[in-house]
Amino acid sequence: xxxxxxxxxxxxxxxxxxxxxxxxxxxxxxxxxxxxxxxxxxxxxxxxxxxxxxxxxxxxxxxxxxxxxxxxxxxxxxxxxxxxxxxxxxxxxxxxxxxxxxxxxxxxxxxxxxxxxxxxxxxxxxxxxxxxxxxxxxxxxxxxxxxxxxxxxxxxxxxxxxxxxxxxxxxxxxxxxxxxxxxxxxxxxxxxxxxxxxxxxxxxxxxxxxxxxxxxxxxxxxxxxxxxxxxxxxxxxxxxxxxxxxxxxxxxxxxxxxxxxxxxxxxxxxxxxxxxxxxxxxxxxxxxxxxxxxxxxxxxxxxxxxxxxxxxxxxxxxxxxxxxxxxxxxxxxxxxxxxxxxxxxxxxxxxxxxxxxxxxxxxxxxxxxxxxxxxxxxxxxxxxxxxxxxxxxxxxxxx
Amino acid sequence: xxxxxxxxxxxxxxxxxxxxxxxxxxxxxxxxxxxxxxxxxxxxxxxxxxxxxxxxxxxxxxxxxxxxxxxxxxxxxxxxxxxxxxxxxxxxxxxxxxxxxxxxxxxxxxxxxxxxxxxxxxxxxxxxxxxxxxxxxxxxxxxxxxxxxxxxxxxxxxxxxxxxxxxxxxxxxxxxxxxxxxxxxxxxxxxxxxxxxxxxxxxxxxxxxxxxxxxxxxxxxxxxxxxxxxxxxxxxxxxxxxxxxxxxxxxxxxxxxxxxxxxxxxxxxxxxxxxxxxxxxxxxxxxxxxxxxxxxxxxxxxxxxxxxxxxxxxxxxxxxxxxxxxxxxxxxxxxxxxxxxxxxxxxxxxxxxxxxxxxxxxxxxxxxxxxxxxxxxxxxxxxxxxxxxxxxxxxxxxx
Numbered sequence: 029x030x031x032x033x034x035x036x037x038x039x040x041x042x043x044x045x046x047x048x049x050x051x052x053x054x055x056x057x058x059x060x061x062x063x064x065x066x067x068x069x070x071x072x073x074x075x076x077x078x079x080x081x082x083x084x085x086x087x088x089x090x091x092x093x094x095x096x097x098x099x100x101x102x103x104x105x106x107x108x109x110x111x112x113x114x115x116x117x118x119x120x121x122x123x124x125x126x127x128x129x130x131x132x133x134x135x136x137x138x139x140x141x142x143x144x145x146x147x148x149x150x151x152x153x154x155x156x157x158x159x160x161x162x163x164x165x166x167x168x169x170x171x172x173x174x175x176x177x178x179x180x181x182x183x184x185x186x187x188x189x190x191x192x193x194x195x196x197x198x199x200x201x202x203x204x205x206x207x208x209x210x211x212x213x214x215x216x217x218x219x220x221x222x223x224x225x226x227x228x229x230x231x232x233x234x235x236x237x238x239x240x241x242x243x244x245x246x247x248x249x250x251x252x253x254x255x256x257x258x259x260x261x262x263x264x265x266x267x268x269x270x271x272x273x274x275x276x277x278x279x280x281x282x283x284x285x286x287x288x289x290x291x292x293x294x295x296x297x298x299x300x301x302x303x304x305x306x307x308x309x310x311x312x313x314x315x316x317x318x319x320x321x322x323x324x325x326x327x328x329x330x331x332x333x334x335x336x337x338x339x340x341x342x343x344x345x346x347x348x349x350x351x352x353x354x355x356x357x358x359x360x361x362x363x364x365x366x367x368x369x370x371x372x373x374x375x376x377x378x379x380x381x382x383x384x385x386x387x388x389x390x391x392x393x394x395x396x397x398x399x400x401x402x403x404x405x406x407x408x409x410x411x412x413x414x415x416x417x418x419x420x421x422x423x424x425x426x427x
Numbered sequence: 428x429x430x431x432x433x434x435x436x437x438x439x440x441x442x443x444x445x446x447x448x449x450x451x452x453x454x455x456x457x458x459x460x461x462x463x464x465x466x467x468x469x470x471x472x473x474x475x476x477x478x479x480x481x482x483x484x485x486x487x488x489x490x491x492x493x494x495x496x497x498x499x500x501x502x503x504x505x506x507x508x509x510x511x512x513x514x515x516x517x518x519x520x521x522x523x524x525x526x527x528x529x530x531x532x533x534x535x536x537x538x539x540x541x542x543x544x545x546x547x548x549x550x551x552x553x554x555x556x557x558x559x560x561x562x563x564x565x566x567x568x569x570x571x572x573x574x575x576x577x578x579x580x581x582x583x584x585x586x587x588x589x590x591x592x593x594x595x596x597x598x599x600x601x602x603x604x605x606x607x608x609x610x611x612x613x614x615x616x617x618x619x620x621x622x623x624x625x626x627x628x629x630x631x632x633x634x635x636x637x638x639x640x641x642x643x644x645x646x647x648x649x650x651x652x653x654x655x656x657x658x659x660x661x662x663x664x665x666x667x668x669x670x671x672x673x674x675x676x677x678x679x680x681x682x683x684x685x686x687x688x689x690x691x692x693x694x695x696x697x698x699x700x701x702x703x704x705x706x707x708x709x710x711x712x713x714x715x716x717x718x719x720x721x722x723x724x725x726x727x728x729x730x731x732x733x734x735x736x737x738x739x740x741x742x743x744x745x746x747x748x749x750x751x752x753x754x755x756x757x758x759x760x761x762x763x764x765x766x767x768x769x770x771x772x773x774x775x776x777x778x779x780x781x782x783x784x785x786x787x788x789x790x791x792x793x794x795x796x797x798x799x800x801x802x803x804x805x806x807x808x809x810x811x812x813x814x815x816x817x818x819x820x821x822x823x824x825x826x
Contacts, residue, residue, distance in 0.1 A: 183785065192785050242665045254751070258662050265657075265753020266641045266790075272783050276747045279678050289781065348675045352653070352751055354664020382688065384671050386582065386591050391665075 040079070043068065044419045047076050048130070051086060052416055053233065055131040056105035077104055083422040084172075085110050085130060106130035111174040111425055113411035116156050117223070117404040118180045120196045120250050121313045123152060125159040127168060128408035130415075132234055134401075136163045144311075146198040149191075149207055157211045172425035175217040176208060177411030179226045179403040181251055186268025189220055195287065196250045213426040219410040223247055224271055225262060226406025227361055227396065228255030233409060235359075235397035242355045245402065246346065248364035250312050252294045254349060263353075274298070278344065296341035299363050306334035314363075321366040332370075339371040343378020350383045350391050357392045361402055365395045439478070442467065443818045446475050447529070450485060451815060452632065454530040455504035476503055482821040483571075484509050484529060505529035510573040510824055512810035515555050516622070516803040517579045519595045519649050520712045522551060524558040526567060527807035529814075531633055533800075535562045543710075545597040548590075548606055556610045571824035574616040575607060576810030578625045578802040580650055585667025588619055594686065595649045612825035618809040622646055623670055624661060625805025626760055626795065627654030632808060634758075634796035641754045644801065645745065647763035649711050651693045653748060673697070677743065695740035698762050705733035713762075720765040731769075738770040742777020749782045749790050756791045760801055764794045 182194025228245035282291020299312035581593025627644035653670035681690020698711035
């Protein structure tokens with residue numbers, strides 16, 4: 029049995045971290061709410077708010093008017109021009125780069141098409157830094173960069189942070205984080221993660237899994253992968269590669285996959301499969317899929333048939349995850365979100381057929397509340413980790 | 428920031444729990460080892476050991492002789508006639524009942540064939556209590572019953588403790604724990620769990636996953652299921668049904684399964700499939716499978732071909748788990764253990780083919796160190812939970 033006597037500066041650091049994390053999660057809180065959540069005195073709250081103001085992280089406003097009795101509580105909120113992180117979502121066909129503030133607000137965003145066939149890690153790193161420079165020139169000159177988070181459609185080693193395999197990008201064992209670090213000011217924290225892993229994190233913090241501890245985010249773009257939370261914690265596995273279900277073989281005599289096997293999940297529910305089923309022999313871009321969904325909504329027969337044809341193997345893929353993990357909720361992201369919108373009954377019917385009875389009854393299928401931004405905002409979350417752990421570090425951020 | 432001032436009796440209770448848990452895990456420890464592990468003074472250790480002796484849980488011996496300098500440290504060990512738990516492994520064809528002491532030693536064991544076609548929950552409960560009575564008559568009259576743990580080949584609801592579906596037993600929504608409680612003295616803790624979930628627990632405590640935090644136990648008997656640990660913690664899922672992979676469909680055009688679907692994992696790697704592939708149209712008992720393995724070992728062609736034919740879909744089922752969970756180790760239990768013994772190269776070849784490259788490289792396939800007793804000993808572990816949490820409860824156990 030050990031007694032830990034916390035020193036005053038450690039307590040202050042801890043309380044500042046808790047306060048900033050609460051403000052980051054909820055955007056704006058009154059002093060009264062902060063007092064209740066932190067469980068400390070009003071004068072301590074005042075001192076902590078003063079610290080965060082001094083650090084340039086938050087600002088305080090006194091609400092005017094109000095019909096209530098007594099003095100209205102001050103509202104504390106992240107500063108619009110405070111530190112930000114750069115969130116980067118590397119997809120096969122395009123690159124999304126956003127400046128995200130404390131509270132998760134997107135301040136600037138650029139979407140850049142990638143140059144075919146696939147972008148190199150160096151090209152992505154350079155374009156990211158160029159976008160950062162443009163954002164600074166165009167209106168965020170005073171803000172400090174608190175971190176960079178990158179989402180990639182591939183495996184990321186949890187120990188080294190290297191991208192292992194991102195098959196649809198053609199990347200293999202790339203130290204993308206180091207590449208980026210070489211182009212950025214020294215000391216900026218950089219985190220690289222798998223797109224579905226980051227997406228489930230963001231949906232858990234701010235989206236359709238806010239109230240849910242056992243959840244799977246099934247991301248379907250050109251490739252397919254899952255991000256998994258178990259009891260609110262990320263399921264990473266030994267090396268950080270958990271959730272790589274895109275090449276789970278669901279039929280040994282199925283169509284050939286680019287990986288060399290036959291009947292991979294991806295060949296049934298990836299963007300390419302969807303377009304092929306509609307007779308559209310096009311590169312599987314986000315635009316091509318959006319056009320197919322638009323046509324399906326207006327009653328185009330071939331488009332509708334394709335959507336319904338993919339619903340069956342999608343329900344089966346979800347069923348396999350549900351049998352294995354028994355989540356409360358499965359969030360369908362990327363193109364799968366559009367499929368859920370257009371063919372929910374077919375997907376639920378297939379899930380019901382293929383999942384164990386009890387599981388299929390209790391599992392909810394949802395679209396991401398963050399739309400197409402789940403992975404991007406998840407990248408912002410991991411980029412903010414250092415600052416949220418120790419807000420006093422804001423004093424030393426590169427401007 | 429809160430300061431918790433532990434009261435002396437709470438500290439004593441806590442220290443007794445830690446000491447008994449250490450003795451339970453390792454079987455016997457010297458006072459010197461206990462002093463080091465608990466991080467308290469030698470006199471406190473002396474008082475705690477005296478408490479556990481007084482409670483009838485442990486005994487102490489002074490080693491005789493020894494060539495070392497100084498007084499040899501006393502050895503503290505669980506009493507051979509101390510409290511025990513009843514561990515019950517309900518399999519489709521037979522029922523195993525064991526009295527297990529602190530430290531995990533099996534003191535008595537009965538294996539009873541089940542009456543075909545399948546045993547009812549009431550029959551299993553009655554036979555369990557009859558076996559307990561026989562064990563008491565035949566030599567454990569003084570020992571107190573500290574708990575009962577039951578392993579079933581089916582889903583168990585984590586909230587209600589009811590057996591949801593045990594398809595191969597024909598059980599459905601059975602309150603087996605309550606049935607058993609009605610036949611036992613009041614107050615005996617009863618825990619019911621899924622066989623693979625209990626097996627992975629026991630292998631993690633005392634078997635081939637002792638040093639491993641991300642592990643899957645794939646149990647193959649008539650049915651197939653997985654017990655999963657993530658970061659050392661059980662992956663249960665929302666309702667406790669995680670790991671139910673036996674009816675994951677791996678080929679929609681595969682053979683029909685008793686569940687009404689086609690191409691379930693169980694129809695490829697369950698005991699029935701193995702016997703059928705060898706042309707043995709027998710009920711899938713443990714004995715029939717053992718006979719097939721014995722024949723394969725002596726070079727019987729049909730038996731060897733069957734073993735190798737099952738190796739391919741087994742490697743594929745493991746690959747799907749490996750891609751999804753990225754475990755460090757996969758333990759193959761039940762009949763799958765015999766398959767690994769006879770066809771490791773074929774299973775590993777199939778795993779390598781179907782798993783993502785990095786995963787297949789780092790995943791180790793193992794046999795259970797506890798042999799066929801993994802689920803049984805896991806049931807003993809959960810039965811001991813209450814006593815290990817509070818050894819002072821031993822004073823109130825029904826004799």
